[in-house]
Amino acid sequence: MAYYICSSCQFGAASWIGKCPGCGEWNTLQQKKEESRITQKKASPTQFSPLKKIDKTKSNRQSMGMFEFDRVLGGGVTRGEVVLLSGEPGIGKSTLLLQIIKNNTAIYVSGEESLEQVQHRAERLHTDIGHILFSDEINIDKILSGIEMQKKTHLVILDSIQTLYTEDVETPPGSINQIKEVMNRVIPFAKKSGVPFLVIGHVTKDGDLAGPKTLEHMVDCVLSLEGDVSSPFRILRSSKNRFGSIDEIGVFEMKEDGLHEVNSATALLEDSQKKEIGKAIVGICEGNRPMFLEVQALAVPTTLSIPRRVAKGIDFNRIQLLIAIAKKYLNLKLDSY
Known part of the structure; x- marks a missing residue:
């Protein structure tokens, strides 16, 4: 029986595919052969146990x-x-x-x-x-x-x-x-x-x-x-x-x-407690656990027609959404930053 395995992510497929659905790489699927070892044997009847009689201490x-x-x-x-x-x-x-x-x-x-x-x-x-x-x-x-x-x-x-x-x-x-x-x-x-x-x-x-x-x-x-x-x-x-x-x-x-x-909700914060421009403390909830993080922002004028924006540790699409909200509701002119 032949099958195909991606050399990059080990994704398996029954037939050859140009682009691997698992990792998106091209021409990485390689043919493999495996002999079937399935044999049918006569099975003995299984035993069932009532749930209420199961030892809870286990x-x-x-x-x-x-x-x-x-x-x-x-x-x-x-x-x-x-x-x-x-x-x-x-x-x-x-x-x-x-x-x-x-x-x-x-x-x-x-x-x-x-x-x-x-x-x-x-x-x-x-x-x-x-x-x-x-x-x-x-x-x-x-x-x-x-x-x-x-x-x-x-x-x-x-x-x-x-x-x-x-x-x-x-x-x-x-x-x-x-x-x-x-x-x-x-x-x-x-x-x-x-x-x-x-x-x-x-x-x-x-x-x-x-x-x-x-x-x-x-x-x-x-x-x-x-x-x-x-x-x-x-x-x-x-x-x-x-x-x-x-x-x-x-x-x-x-x-x-x-x-x-780490048991403290504020342990991820920096040691400095000074109020500085460009820093904000944000409370988030990871599952059932509250945590506090420090978000830093820096904006400088640019001569480019389309400003270059970089995000680290935060979803870039979320940054774009926050910029759009600030432009519309806070009247901040951010097109040149």
């Missing part, structure tokens, strides 16, 4: 030891929950998860870093690694078999889903079929064992989660870590949460020793 949440992270999850992870965390390279995904496991007996599986690299980063973050088990194995079947042999595991981290593979699929790691099949094995294992999984996922150049869209439907929770590389602040938000609200966000500040939780 659904208790497990705190991750960081209030901001627990806030986004809805109070912590539930038994057997699979959480997918995405973000730009270098934004702090691995750092965040490595800080979380310092309070839990965890297994850390990394297909991107060696034991020495993870150990060095853990020491920089002052993370006690005495109760952390590490592996750089990328075969998901061997990983799950090894986890099953461990008696007490509170948490498993997979860094990242794009580096893992199974020998039952003949495509390379990171391909759509590999990602789907790996997750198809992780989720049933998590539900059966009751061990929560935190899985890191890559993003495309447009900021979307790399891989099939079905990946987001399969997991229980989808988190994204956002931020500007020029700013130390990071925002953790949820786009899907089966066991909590998606209206909560977590705010962190990146420092030399890792991510620090």
Whole structure:
């Protein structure tokens, strides 16, 4: 069976397309072949359980030891929950998860870093690694078999889903079929064992989660870590949460020793409290959380027939709308600025 995969964003299609619908690039779809391994077997009848007889204690949440992270999850992870965390390279995904496991007996599986690299980063973050088990194995079947042999595991981290593979699929790691099949094995294992999984996922150049869209439907929770590389602040938000609200966000500040939780609504403001021309304090609401930001503006005369306007951190179309409102209702002549 032949199919086509985009070399840029891993978008899959049944036939060749000139322009990739996933990333918009031209001539990036390459033909792949995969043998069908589907076999029909006689299934035994399933067993059903009344909901009212299910033990409620098994659904208790497990705190991750960081209030901001627990806030986004809805109070912590539930038994057997699979959480997918995405973000730009270098934004702090691995750092965040490595800080979380310092309070839990965890297994850390990394297909991107060696034991020495993870150990060095853990020491920089002052993370006690005495109760952390590490592996750089990328075969998901061997990983799950090894986890099953461990008696007490509170948490498993997979860094990242794009580096893992199974020998039952003949495509390379990171391909759509590999990602789907790996997750198809992780989720049933998590539900059966009751061990929560935190899985890191890559993003495309447009900021979307790399891989099939079905990946987001399969997991229980989808988190994204956002931020500007020029700013130390990071925002953790949820786009899907089966066991909590998606209206909560977590705010962190990146420092030399890792991510620090930000609890104050005014923490994102500059230290200066002086009233200056061109600055304004704006209150916004991110989900259920109020925050205060400082907006700065600078206007200078121009000799160009069409003024050049630049926006950073604010939607440019919103800037254009505000300028139009100021011109009409405040009678401000901004055509030459």
